[in-house]
Amino acid sequence: MTAPLAQVNPSALRLDPRTLDRGLSCVHCGLCLPVCPTYTQNGLEADSPRGRIQLMLGLHEGKIEATETVRHHLDLCLDCRACETACPSNVVYHELIEETRAKLPPAHMSVQDRIVRWMFLHVLTKPTRLKLALLPARLLQKIGVYALLRRSGLFNLLPAGLRKMEAMLPDDGPLWPRAVAVSLPPSSVPSTNRSETAEVSMFPGCVGSIMFARVNQQAVDLLQAAGCTVIAPSGGCCGAIHHHNGLHGDAEAMARQVIDQTLPIGAAKLPKYIVTNIAGCGAMLRDYGTLLRDDPAYAERAKQFAARVRDITEVLAEIGLPAMAHPVEMTATYHDACHLIHAQKVAAQPRALLASVPGLKLVPLPESDMCCGAAGTYNLTQPAMASDLADRKLRYVASTGAKVCIAGNVGCSMHMQSAARQAGQPLKVVHPVEILHQAVFGDHHGPT
Ligand code: SF4
Ligand code: SF4
Structure with a gap:
């Protein structure tokens, strides 16, 4: 009224x-x-x-x-x-x-809040800057000093937002993550009987291409093993972080860039699917039609783009995986990333794929579709509520008895993993792709 x-x-x-x-x-x-x-x-x-x-x-x-x-x-x-x-x-x-x-007009922000905001807008979303920013920490990890610094409590002196950023850094990772490679040596690809191939474009994400470089590569391995021809664009940011922080103009510019890279005008053939294994990116990419609806030059292309976006589990469930010859003996539970289940309505496919993995016992997680508190940069801007929600999630995970939690989003993984580490809870958070890769290829870089 x-x-x-x-x-x-x-x-x-x-x-x-x-x-x-x-x-x-x-x-x-x-x-x-x-x-x-x-x-x-x-x-x-x-x-x-x-x-x-x-x-x-x-x-x-x-x-x-x-x-x-x-x-x-x-x-x-x-x-x-x-x-x-x-x-x-x-x-x-x-x-x-x-x-x-x-x-809404910009709210008053403290100097600390401004620094954290600048970092997530201008460092997290730029892969080269993020790699440079992480390099000192990665070097300290390689020589075994970083864990000591963490244990010493030195990082507790950082302001809350920066402390949370530090806490989310995984214990290990490459010094300088490489872009995904799209052609595996033939011997490393299990044989597949498929005669048809789908051409798909892999979207690695900005934070994802650094923090999830190995999972992105494993996703490409699986797609190729399933018979897909994979095109990997040079990457970039989907615009989600800017969009969720009210900077719609910046997000629109990023969306135009991604569309130009992925669906170039005049290309002889366009990819059937645009695939991501990061739920937050997938949700944003699917929203491009709405984001650019008032831009006459991009509105139609944005709609076409959004209609092609798929989560990796949707594509693998549709086209089928090669034989999983390597049992993955473990008990695990599955957390529904909000931007996968609520924004993209993808819940059945990851569960069906995981149910087919030999050796894997998947136990149901109470409140599996309740947010873990990560929510993009929310855990940096609202650390108290984010931490309460992580504790709630970890309590439910512990109630299942599983020591492995599977989640399809880089933000959830880093948030839950850091909360578990701080709480001293033995838990490994992995992506569905890591389990599937281990089952298909039998590698030693999987979760077990
Ligand atoms: S479910 Fe919530 S948002 Fe939807 S109509 Fe009811 S009160 Fe409104
Ligand atoms: S926090 Fe509550 S109001 Fe906000 S999107 Fe989630 S369910 Fe909706």
């Missing part, structure tokens, strides 16, 4: 009518409340999807102002999209929160 003119604040947020329509379809039923991580943690209506929708509509209608308290409730949202899965009214909540964040 629109407020009387006398009560309207002219400085209110103005939402795009298309976004507003999706917000107004909320019927206040409350079915989304029990699936919302923040509401189930603190029980506040203002930290529920229904409450936040009312806040955003109130801002739009000028009934309320963007006070620090209002902003806090909106900032505490993980944009995990669990509410969309639960909603019988098809509210497309993420468009509301993302547009609101982009249109």
